[in-house]
Each structure stands twice: as C-alpha cells, then as structure tokens.
Amino acid sequence: MRFMMVVKATKETEAGTPPSKELIDAMMRYNEELVKAGVLIAAEGLHPSSNAVRISYPVPGGKPKVVDGPFTEAKEIIAGFTIIEVKSREEAIEWALRMPDPNGFGEGEIELRQIFEAPELIQDPEALAKEIELREQVTRHKKL
Template sequence: MKFMMVVKASKDSEAGTMPSEQMDLMFAAMKKYNEELKKSGVLVSVGGLHPSSNGIRITYPVPGEPPTITEGPFPEVNELIAGYWFINVESREEAIKWAMRAPDPHGLGEGQIELRQVFE
C-alpha cells in the first residue's frame, strides 16, 4: 500500500524563513528520519516544495471553458503543501506508525502532516 505523507505549509515555510540554528536541527532530524525510511525499504520518494510565491495554479472554472492561470503566492497557508514523502508499506497502521515517527517538519511546534493513501 502506498501512502503520501503531506507536510502542510506554515507561515515560515511560505515566507522561506526560519532561524538558522533551528533549521540546522530540523534538517538533521529530517535527514536521520529519511535514512531510517530508506534503510527499512519503505521510502519511495521525498521532497520539499518552494513557497507558493513560485507556484502556479490552474483552475477549471466551467466545463468546456478554458482553464485560468493564477500566479502565487496563495493566501490559504493552512491549505498549502510544503513537502512530502511517498512510502510503500504493508498496512494503514504501518503508515501511521511511520508518520508518527517523523520529526516536526517545521521544527517550531507548528508542523502538521496529512497522511493519504494513494490509489494503485
């Protein structure tokens, strides 16, 4: 079963700011966690995303009408994605266990991970 662990954005991730000492600790914890995922054989892919200020949103307003393009940034920070992991596990419970082991993705007590199963 494949799952996507979605790291929700924060005001800091959208601004691209974080104190350097905190960033170093967070990156070290993430590197260790990613190595554990890789060593266990469940990691399919991992990545971080640029802030939405670099993003483009394509909206399909009405069937038959052309889509519209909106340049970022996008104001709904709690709706945005800052990064992800794709993992391949045996069960939903195993996916939850791996997600619970992840360090705070923002390192500031503001992190949030959404866990979603991928259609196969």
C-alpha cells in the same frame, strides 16, 4: 500500499525561511530509517506558493485559468511530502508518527493520504494494461 505524508505549510515555510540545521539533521536521520526499512519512494520539500501557479477549470470543457501565487491560506498549502510503500495503513501511521515536527516550530502538521492504485480507478482491462505498461516504462527510463 502507497501513502503520501503531506507536510502542511506555515508562515515560515511560505516566507521561504530555510529549516534549521537541527531539523535538516533530524529529517535526514528519519529519511535514512525509511531507506533502511525499504519503504521510501520520495521525500521532497517545495518552494513557497509565491513561486507557484494554480490552474483551475472554472467551466466544464472550457479554457483553464492560470493564477500566480502566493496563495493566502498557509494551512491549505503543501510545504513538502514523503511517499512511502508499506503493508498497511497502521504501518503508514507508525511511520508518520515518527517524522520529526516538519516545521520545527511546534506548528508542524502532517496529513496522511493513501495513494490510489491503478486497479482501484481503472476498470477497463485494456486501459489498465496501458497504465501498467506506462508505469513500467517510467521505471525503465529512470534506470537509464
């Protein structure tokens, strides 16, 4: 089971304030634990929404709308994420609880979301086989 720990933005992350050395060190130790346990897939921080673009589809079948950031509700914005692969929801929660306060100011908030696996979404066996082959191609490409 794969899970994404979504780190919510704060005023500081949206202002582009870099994390403290202490927070970076704590996150590095945490990520090392994830690697040693063999559960880490990815862990990344994101630039503020002032550098972002939102693409929406206001009319079904219509042309997409592009809006430049910044966006107003910091609590609805993602500042970073960690993706892990674990055996259960409970294990994912345990790992999420071990993450240091991701913003270091007592304002950190993590949302834990399970990632859909292809068989949960794709019922057609032919389409599922294509999806699995695409994922295998990505894995092979990364190894090159």
